[in-house]
Amino acid sequence: MIKNRILLYLSAATLFFNACEKIVELDIPSEEDRLVVEAQITNVKDLWKVKLSTSQKYFNQNSYSNIKEAAVTITEGNGTITQLTHQDSGWFFSADSMECAIGETYTLRVIYNGKEHIAAEQLANGFPIDIIETYYLPDGNGFIQEGYYVFIKGLENDYKGDSYLWRVYKNDTFQEGFGNLIENDEFGDVSYLNKQIDPINPTKDIDKGIVPRPFPFILEVGDEIRIEQFNLSPMYYQYLIDLSAQQSRSGSPFDPPPANPTNNISNGGLGYFSVAHMVKASVKVKE
């Protein structure tokens, strides 16, 4: 977060003199359409859903092209094969609700246009959210403004490699605006899990500037908040980080070299097939 802000300032500095920015038409190279997969299956019982589409010419401004005809299956570790069939707008569903088991590997197979694409992930273990609470921050502290906030507290696996994504819903509406809320434990504790915070009196050290790390959405009294926490594979976590860095290119010296994030779809497929551990918790904002 801080790093992003530094980058933002430095980019501004680089472009300080940019008197002129314009949209240009360029005859850039292009390649054949590729398969795009967007799918996530979890330990929570639900229909398995896979979205398929194809890539298209960069300056082609029509809406994207869904795939209706493809052979889509997901194979469990024990060899059980589940077929997914096309429902609507490129979405392929399983016939029944399914749930993934911890430690099990799931393999997606898509045969499209005579080409087979395979992707596999293992379901990581995850801990439940122990505490979900809200608190009032009387003064903005430079990072967040004054207001009501929600935070969680939870445990995580002893080993490194836990990679989390949170989705926050306010009154059943998904909260957007900060990109993906993701964090891993590579450099220490996961700050959103507020390991050091006393759950009984979370704001007791507010004078020292210590407050629980909240999700960055200002809430109002009475709001129903639901948090979904996903424990992702490290590869998918990195995929999301890199995707976001590529997405926010600005011509600054801190842009990563332009490249596709490493994904798990074989045979040149784009997108990602994610198997994630999901837990959720809810709270109502009190005064």
Next chain:
Amino acid sequence: MRIFYSVFFLLVSFVVFAQSFTISGRVKDASNGETMIGATVFVKGGGGAITNEYGFYSLSLKEGNYTIIFRYLGFKDVAKNINLTNNRTINVELQVSSNELKQAVVSAKALERRVENKKISVVKMETAKIKEIPVIFGEVDILKTITLLPGIQSAGEGNSGFNVRGGSQDQNLILLDEATVYNASHLLGFFSVFNGDAVKDLEVYKGGIPAKYGGRLSSIVDIKMRDGNAKRFAGIGGIGTISSRLTLEGPLVKDKSSFMVAGRRSYADVFLPLAPDESIQESKLYFYDLNLKANYELSDKDRLYVSGYFGRDVLGLSELFALNWGNATGTLRWNHLINDKMFVNTSLVYSDFNYGFEIKIAENASFGLDQSIKDVYLKSDWTNYLNPDSKLNFGGEVIHHRFNPGLFKPLNEESEDFFTEIQIEKRKALESGLYIDHEYRFNPRFNVRYGFRLSTFSNLGGTEYRYFKNPNDFKPYADSTITTKYADGEIYNTYVGVEPRASLSYNVATTTAIKASYNRTFQYIQQATNTASAFPTDQWFSANLNIKPQRADQVAVGLFKNFDIGLETSAEIYYKWMKNQIDYRDNASIAFNQNLDGELLLGKGWAYGAEFYVAKTEGKTSGFISYTWAKTMRQIEGISGGNPYVANFDRRHNMSIVLTQKFSKRVLATASFVLSSGQPLTTPVSKYFYQDEWQSNYGDVRNNYRIPVYHRADFGLTVKSKEKPDKNFKSNWNFSVYNLYNRENPYAIYFREIVETDLDKFPNATIGNTAAFQTTLFKIIPAITWNFEF
């Protein structure tokens, strides 16, 4: 190799035993007492010498009568008749030739000399010549000017960086009075750090690098400061629309000691309050620099020089963000003549480049980051003038490097609640070089220079060292590293490089020469950069257990021919093989990454090209045309599928034309035109819809496209005041226009989805569409400067 040594010792021993007397001394400019570098001292009837960087020459001849001629371009010859019966010291002062304008055709003799003296792959420029070429904002800029020459290509607009024969920017060693200048850019590259008034001479080695120089792969840019007027107190200055400068100089003890102080300050920030944007109004943007030099003649045999540079850039965006960077260098030198034939210079040098920034998020939440590289080195260079045909150079240097990759710190007490001080582990290293090289003239037609350099580089302990078990991992995860702490000063890793160097020259006819060179170079400290342009925040780091030193081998062959209509021409071809070239892996995390090693991949590179140059140096109309065809490739496992790809700074065609017209003694006009292929870029090859957004598919090929061609014309006009013979005061007005026809050259191009905020700028754009955005840095820029000297 064994043959090499045998020849070497044979030649050296052969010349050592020849009997002779020696004439030695210094050649100076009569008007100000500045020593002259590269003046020719030749003996009528054959043989000669060239003054070294301290104006010193030494000629050993057998007993007899000689006519010795001292010559320097633009100065009158001085001839001395000598009856040589003992060792002699002859110091000479040369007068400026006043009838320069009338001299439309140079004598054939002079042309011969020039072909002979020209070294392969070496560019030499006097500041006087550079001062005639118009540059941005009317400032004389030696680094921008050399990029007009063949084989040296500008890294782009808003950048003082340059690429030499397929080398990256950090592969250029820029020396100012022997001190390394790590970042040569002012104002994010609008100016270079070298004040034209303080510089005496500049030499660029693109190849055929003498064994004396080491530490960089591609080129050496050797810049020498002026010593200061030893005859009288004098000054030079200029007042311009963007910056002003003043140089004061004079004798400390007449003809024995002099000083020079040169300062510059830009004031672009003065105009910022006029900007419509409020955040720009509150911004800061300026640089200043100071050059100091003094010398003292201790005795006939000893001379001391002290010189220093200090420069700083400050950039602030409103109150919230401040970036500053600068170089500081200091050089203490002692010239000593052991005898008439043996010249020694010993230098103690300090060089410091640091940058820092401060960010204020709120009153109680502000932090800063400091990074630096500091070097101290001791070097000694010896020259033995064995006889007019043979010169032996040897010496060595030891450099202690200290790298501070980053100190992150809260800026006030309140901010300590949010930020804790983090010091990324500092690094220390020791670099050394020992060299010997021999210049030998077999006959007036054929001469050689050959030698070698032995370089070593050692990483020193004292701080924690993070070592990656497997640098080929998909990503450098924290748990894939081993952290080791080595004892302070412990050498835990050493690299050794043997660097043979050779060049030879054969005069086919009096005005035609064929020259060839080979050199091997090693580079132990380097900079990782993502774009073709350099930013002060690009980190310098050293070779270590993960990053092996870079190595290059280059061969070049050139043909030099002068025509008696006053034309000098040359053509050179080169091929270069490079090992351990670095590039960022795909999706590398670049800024403030303490595991930067893990983001870099190593592979090979190769470059080849042809360079053509035609110059007319005399007469009312002078100028040059240079054209370079070049190809620079990289092949690195893990990038672009392991296939060869064009390097970020590859530009296939490069051309520049510079024309100077002297209308009268007082009016001089210069026009220049540059054209180069666009730089490579990785563009999306298609797009795909994922997570409700358009994402770019960059395909599998790095640098799959070139941005549009770069071209630009500049124009300058200098009108001098009437010279009054009895007064020293002179002045001129300089009017210049940069980018005369207002070409919108691309600075950066990037691809993304059009979002709502873009509509302010592009009302016709459609949200959700994907587009290519181009930024342009400089449109047409006029500037006026008033220059004076007294």
